Amino acid sequence: MHALLLILLLISLVYSKPSLLVLHGSDLDSYTQLSDELENSFDTAYKDIQRISQYDLDYNNLLLLSDTLPTNLHYPILDNLQHNNIVITSESNNLSNLARQFNLQLSNKPITAFDGANELEIHSNPHSCTLSYNGHSHSYISNSQLIHPSLSSPPATSHSKSHLISSLQSTKNTRMSWISSKSFLNDTSLSNECNKQSALDVLLWTFQQKGVVKVTQMKHYKTGESETPEYVYNDESNFELHLSDENNQPFTTHSLQLDFTMLDPHIRAHVPPSHISEDGTSMVYKLTFRVPDRHGIFKFVVDWKRQGYSFIDEQMRTTVAPIRHDEHPRFLNHAWPFYSGTLFTLVSFVAFAALWLSWDDKIKGKKSDSIMKLFEVFDLCKRFANKQSHPKLTKIHLTINDINADGAWEKDSAQV
16 A cells, blocks of 8 residues: 555656746736646646745746735845746836846836837747737846847837846756736736737746756767776777757757867867667767877866757766776887887897908907007097196107008008
């Protein structure tokens, strides 16, 4: 019985919906369409903004449908963004301090009409339709690659540098969207099909139901092996990365890049999609390369950031070790000049020894006497150069004997 209950509990945890907390004011009845759409995808809870404490924010996702927020909840909401996702709808300056934490500057001028019409054009994918908007705008305090506009003012208006909906994704892949219109999600606004589709796109993206990229597996190995704890120079390494989307389907991109780095990248290469995994849930990206001639601790680094998708920042460590003394090649092609020099020296020595041993005693004796005289000349020159006195000589006469072609001796005198 206990085992059955445990199995049912595990199944409920696996198939449970992500939790969502909706913080609302007194006008929750005007968001019935939104509530119906959210309850189809989330385990939704509703709480009054004035009756909540910082300990009630333990949910995967948070939706704020109020222009007011108790001061004691500002920092808990910021902390909540480190692990969870947040959508804030506000058209007043009451939340200006909170907006500054997200790099947003709220505008106090309402946007109700553009060129006599209360309509805005969405030019970004996947929609290109006309929607209605009634609210405020905001601008960015500074440039940041983490925040991007989801809906901006038309270029022909005085609010051309303002944005109506902005989305932010942190480096930990938590998401936040700021909608500068509280009425953009009510029943009147969602009666417009374009408004409804646009609002759901923003909500589902923020709550990790769209644009999610997951790393299901990451490995490396040497060709011919299944696992490789370390490499040596010139080994053929294979790197594999498995990616899937929010629906556990293969995710395909052609902009994936691998860095094989130790302080600085030694290899930086494009990683193409190779094939779909055996279970059909992910796309396998594979790259084969030769390990560089550098010893140390290396990292396989994949840093992929694209607007609208989860960031990929994965690393794996490995070791590139030097070759053992008994694994070095015995002969190197580029060392043949040294080999030939050594062989020439050996052959020359053997030839010299053979010639020396083949001479008769008379010639060897004459040659020996001449060599000894040369050594005496060198010794005397050395003494004279070092200014060392000789006990018997005041003038040094050096005799140099040369051998003529007939083997006779000729004497020349030189005075030093």
